[in-house]
Amino acid sequence: MKRKLAIVLASGGIDSCATIAYALQDYRVALLHVNYGQRTEKRELKAFNAIADFYGIKDRLVVDLIHLRLIGGSSLTDKVIPIPEEDTYKPSTYVPFRNANLLACAVSWAEVIGAEKIFYGAITQDAPGYPDCRKEFVRAFNDLIKVGTQKGNIEIIAPFIDWKKSDVIKKAVELGAPIHLTWSCYKNEDIACGKCPSCKRRLDAFREAGIEDPIPYECAK
Amino acid sequence: MKRKLAIVLASGGIDSCATIAYALQDYRVALLHVNYGQRTEKRELKAFNAIADFYGIKDRLVVDLIHLRLIGGSSLTDKVIPIPEEDTYKPSTYVPFRNANLLACAVSWAEVIGAEKIFYGAITQDAPGYPDCRKEFVRAFNDLIKVGTQKGNIEIIAPFIDWKKSDVIKKAVELGAPIHLTWSCYKNEDIACGKCPSCKRRLDAFREAGIEDPIPYECAK
Numbered sequence: 001m002k003r004k005l006a007i008v009l010a011s012g013g014i015d016s017c018a019t020i021a022y023a024l025q026d027y028r029v030a031l032l033h034v035n036y037g038q039r040t041e042k043r044e045l046k047a048f049n050a051i052a053d054f055y056g057i058k059d060r061l062v063v064d065l066i067h068l069r070l071i072g073g074s075s076l077t078d079k080v081i082p083i084p085e086e087d088t089y090k091p092s093t094y095v096p097f098r099n100a101n102l103l104a105c106a107v108s109w110a111e112v113i114g115a116e117k118i119f120y121g122a123i124t125q126d127a128p129g130y131p132d133c134r135k136e137f138v139r140a141f142n143d144l145i146k147v148g149t150q151k152g153n154i155e156i157i158a159p160f161i162d163w164k165k166s167d168v169i170k171k172a173v174e175l176g177a178p179i180h181l182t183w184s185c186y187k188n189e190d191i192a193c194g195k196c197p198s199c200k201r202r203l204d205a206f207r208e209a210g211i212e213d214p215i216p217y218e219c220a221k
Numbered sequence: 222m223k224r225k226l227a228i229v230l231a232s233g234g235i236d237s238c239a240t241i242a243y244a245l246q247d248y249r250v251a252l253l254h255v256n257y258g259q260r261t262e263k264r265e266l267k268a269f270n271a272i273a274d275f276y277g278i279k280d281r282l283v284v285d286l287i288h289l290r291l292i293g294g295s296s297l298t299d300k301v302i303p304i305p306e307e308d309t310y311k312p313s314t315y316v317p318f319r320n321a322n323l324l325a326c327a328v329s330w331a332e333v334i335g336a337e338k339i340f341y342g343a344i345t346q347d348a349p350g351y352p353d354c355r356k357e358f359v360r361a362f363n364d365l366i367k368v369g370t371q372k373g374n375i376e377i378i379a380p381f382i383d384w385k386k387s388d389v390i391k392k393a394v395e396l397g398a399p400i401h402l403t404w405s406c407y408k409n410e411d412i413a414c415g416k417c418p419s420c421k422r423r424l425d426a427f428r429e430a431g432i433e434d435p436i437p438y439e440c441a442k
Contacts, residue, residue: 063288070282071330096332100325100369104318109292111317129371136368144365147357148321150350 003028006117007106012047014182014202015121015160018172020051022159023119025175030059032109034102036095037069043189050181061109065101099132103141103156110154122158126165126201135161165205173211180214194219224249227338228327233268235403235423236342236381239393241272243380244340246396251280253330255323257316258290264410271402282330286322320353324362324377331375343379347386347422356382386426394432401435415440 006027010016011034023029033048035041045062052060099122106118127133138158146152160168172179184202185192192199194217206213227248231237232255244250254269256262266283273281320343327339348354359379367373381389393400405423406413413420415438427434 061288061291063291065286065288067282067284067286067326068329070284071326071333096329097325097370098329100365101322101329104321104325105288105292108289108317108319108322112292131371131373132369134368137365140361140365140368144321144358144361145318147355147361148353149318150352152352 004117005030005113005115006119007032007110007113007115009034009102009106009118009120010048010051012044012051012182013121013184013198014172014179015123015126015165015168017051017177017179017182018168018175019119019121019159020055020057021172021175021177023117024055027117029055029057030061030109030113030115031057032102032106033060033062034065034105035062036065036098036101038095039187040183040185040189043183043185047181047183051178054178054181059113063105065105068095068098068101071096097132099130099137100141106156107145107149107154111149111151116153116155118154118156120156120158121160121168123160123163123165123168125163133161164208165201166208169205169209169211173209182215188218192217225338226251226334226336227340228253228331228334228336230255230323230327230339230341231269231272233265233272233403234342234405234419235393235400236344236347236386236389238272238398238400238403239389239396240340240342240380241276241278242393242396242398244338245276248338250276250278251282251330251334251336252278253323253327254281254283255286255326256283257286257319257322259316260408261404261406261410264404264406268402268404272399275399275402280334284326286326289316289319289322292317318353320351320358321362327377328366328370328375332370332372337374337376339375339377341377341379342381342389344381344384344386344389346384354382385429386422387429390426390430390432394430403436409439413438 004027006023007030008020008023010020010031020029031052110118122133124134138156141156145154184198186196186198187193192215203213225248227244228251229241229244231241231252241250252273331339343354345355359377362377366375405419407417407419408414413436424434
């Protein structure tokens with residue numbers, strides 16, 4: 001029997017790379033990548049395409065949600081606000097309601113191509129100040145889909161939402177995901193800075209997992 | 222005391238024009254207009270700006286959600302699918318999950334500019350086959366905002382969702398809204414066709430309200 005189709009939201013980072021590997025266990029996969037004016041947009045897109053090529057996934061949609069840059073309010077999209085070196089309770093890297101914009105886009109696509117599952121790799125622990133990376137958010141979005149789409153049969157799945165990032169990395173390695181192709185740095189596009197919150201979380205998680213991060217960094221890992 | 226700020230989603234159509242007039246009774250208003258590759262995009266934007274100028278509203282955000290065109294699946298955004306002459310239960314003019322995309326964008330903006338209300342002029346009766354024009358959808362979206370934003374204090378208000386379109390037109394006239402500047406036709410950009418589902422609904426509602434529609438039509442009103 002032909003496998004069912006799922007959409008995976010893929011930034012090009014390590015969590016979404018693991019999510020693709022996870023979804024491919026049971027589904028045919030279509031990939032959605034969103035540019036939203038983030039500083040490292042081009043580098044992320046390169047990582048996204050490299051991962052998609054690795055898996056031979058042809059069904060890709062790359063979308064520009066440039067209004068998130070126009071709207072601003074985040075150091076990820078607004079160059080006036082500096083990228084912090086530490087995470088805080090209300091991080092400046094929070095892009096207002098970003099994941100709702102991304103998921104709305106994914107649901108529109110899912111309705112048209114007939115995908116019944118949408119995977120995204122949010123990890124709550126990884127993003128304590130991001131309200132749209134929590135289980136309650138996923139639950140509320142699924143309720144919205146039930147009443148807001150024609151068939152009401154599309155479901156968001158965030159398989160790692162409760163996991164530790166180190167466990168996601170272990171899973172990625174176990175599934176043979178191409179983690180060497182991923183990009184996480186908020187700041188640089190050539191060699192990862194190793195200092196921004198995203199690099200720090202990634203490096204900490206690799207350390208905790210006891211796995212060597214295969215990508216190069218400016219500073220010692 | 223300075224009035225609080227609200228965002229109004231404004232297409233340039235008659236319902237959103239009435240919604241602006243309604244919101245202005247109690248709020249300072251910022252206007253959000255979304256292009257999503259609909260056929261009459263330019264004409265709608267012209268109507269939007271004319272209405273905003275009429276009210277002297279400077280705070281405007283015009284956003285391109287071009288992915289809705291890329292994704293297709295609707296006769297409004299996909300020129301291969303013809304605009305029907307009659308509404309059906311599952312109308313081809315339905316743009317998949319469109320209002321969720323629009324509202325997500327509005328919520329992102331509201332978080333940044335500190336607006337606590339977002340008005341949109343959906344009318345259920347007007348759009349029987351559009352799941353994202355129903356009260357349940359607004360309720361579910363408000364639940365999503367509570368868990369998905371940093372303060373959880375933004376609320377979507379659809380003041381006319383239960384109204385008859387003819388009553389919305391009466392209200393617009395009562396509030397002195399510039400209905401002569403609005404545009405509703407799905408098909409044309411110069412003179413309204415008078416035949417597409419949107420023109421028909423509009424003309425029927427004006428007739429029911431006993432008010433003359435001030436815009437010109439190709440065919441007899």
